[in-house]
Amino acid sequence: MDASHCAYVGDGFGCVADIALKRNTQREMNMKTVFIAGATGYLGQHLVKEYVRRGWFVRALVRDKVRAGLLDLPAQMLVEAEATKPETLAGQLDGADLVISSLGITRQKDGLSYQDVDYQANLNLLEEALKAGVPRFAYIHVLNADRMKKVPLVTAKQAFVERLQQAPMASTVIAPSGYFSDMRDFYKMACSGRVWLFGDGSYRINPVHGADLAVATADAIDEECQWLDVGGPEVFTQTELAILAFQIAQKPLKISYLPDSLRRMALVTLPFLTPRSMHGPAQFFLTALGMDVLGEQRGTHQLSDYFASIRP
Ligand SMILES: NC(=O)c1ccc[n+]([C@@H]2O[C@H](COP(=O)([O-])OP(=O)(O)OC[C@H]3O[C@@H](n4cnc5c(N)ncnc54)[C@H](OP(=O)(O)O)[C@@H]3O)[C@@H](O)[C@H]2O)c1
Incomplete structure (x- = not known):
């Protein structure tokens, strides 16, 4: 792994970082590793917390680790990369047991299209996961995608889901209702x-709270479920x-x-x-x-x- 692109959280940099790197590498070797894309978002932050709670080693993909640092993500490792630029992802998924992506445009104004982010950036992650031999890729889609085919956001996400389902790896698609x-x-x-x-x-x-959705997502992955339409309890x-x-x-x-x-x-x-x-x-x-x-009532x-x- 290219240490210039990643930061282990909690111990600062320089010599201290070298010691932290070794300590965390040892910890990661003894734990299952999940790579979470979209980790700085509403749902992503809950996914990070849920996987840390379940005892996984969490590598969180962030665009800017200083900005991500302000969120106080409990991930053991922040991976700084641009999913829209595949070269920055090279090697970052090596050794991961699972990838979860909640990466997508909601209210971001970066001048990029849904095709650039919801489709292509997730495809870049999928291709890197395939190279790294990651056994499962879980993706956060939207509920009722089949009834919203003319909406560009949904078209891009659905196109990615189709690529994911054709890929030679296990997948879980989570299709949630509206978030809190x-x-x-x-x-x-x-x-x-x-x-x-x-x-x-x-x-x-x-509607579903991010914490409930994170639990439902992790449970669906544990159960090797291929697709879950999901919402909140009310x-x-x-x-x-x-x-x-x-x-x-x-x-x-x-x-x-x-x-x-x-x-x-x-x-x-x-x-x-x-x-x-x-x-x-x-x-x-x-x-x-x-x-x-309306999705399956959870949480x-x-x-x-x-x-x-x-x-x-
Ligand atoms: N909100 C809903 O009601 C709802 C319902 C169903 C499904 N969904 C889907 O669930 C997913 C997560 O939703 P959310 O509400 O958690 O979204 P969010 O808070 O906006 O988080 C989106 C994540 O994607 C990242 N991202 C956005 N544009 C990017 C870009 N150009 N390059 C790299 N990363 C980028 C963001 O990074 P930064 O923090 O760096 O911007 C953030 O980590 C989305 O795909 C959404 O379509 C949402």
């Missing part, structure tokens, strides 16, 4: 005094989500229902009127708002507690 982190938008609308919904607000979702209609957000925000209930035709019109016009960094995520969320988003975290935790 994305329900924040409902809460923000409630805090601002009014929630806007499309249609009659009756579509249902079971099912809400969109109207119920809005009511909960108003309750926790302690604001009077004000919900406006817009005709669903406006949602469909926005899907068509937004790509012409807004930059990709805006219409990309909007196309995904507006499409998901027009269907039930224990309640959305009311999450809303309370982000109360201003």
Whole structure:
């Protein structure tokens, strides 16, 4: 492994780093190793914590170890590389027993496309994992991908899933519903005094907390499961989500229902009127708002507690 690209956490650098390197190499030899891509993200941070809790040696892929250091990731090793540049990944997956990737564009504004990141960067990781002989690759996809084929984010992720499933290695695909982190938008609308919904607000979702999703992901991998559609323990209609957000925000209930035709019109016009960094995520969320988003109910975290935790 090229030590210039990696940093063992906790012992600083120089001579101390050499000692830390030896100590951690010995530790890694006695433990199973997981390489987590997307480790600095909402879900990735929970995956790192879950695998450390399960006694694995965690190599976390980060773009910038100084920025990653601020997150206080408990990973034993930070691997600094750009998954979009395959040469920076060379050798970094050697000896790993498992790769998990939650790497993808959500709100990043790097000027890269979903094809560059959600597809190509994950393919670069897959190719490196194949070279290194890693036995299993787990990937975080999206729920209902088959019903969102026209959404560029989903097209890129689905194309990667197809490459993964054709690859000569075992794989696990996790297809989650919306994350608690994305329900924040409902809460923000409630805090601002009014929630806007499309249609009659009756579509249902079971949003999932990152910690619950990390457990469900690790369990599915342990069980050698090939595909898991997964969500959280509570099912809400969109109207119920809005009511909960108003309750926790302690604001009077004000919900406006817009005709669903406006949602469909926005899907068509937004790509012409807004930059990709805006219409990309909007196309995904507006499409998901027009269907039930329900996965297998897992976990224990309640959305009311999450809303309370982000109360201003
Ligand atoms: N949010 C949801 O409700 C939801 C629902 C279903 C599925 N998913 C999928 O779950 C995955 C994880 O979601 P999340 O909410 O945890 O996302 P997130 O917080 O935005 O994390 C995304 C991760 O990908 C990395 N990344 C993004 N662009 C990159 C680039 N150009 N080069 C290298 N790394 C890059 C980020 O690194 P930096 O920290 O350096 O930017 C971060 O580690 C995503 O693929 C998403 O599509 C999300």
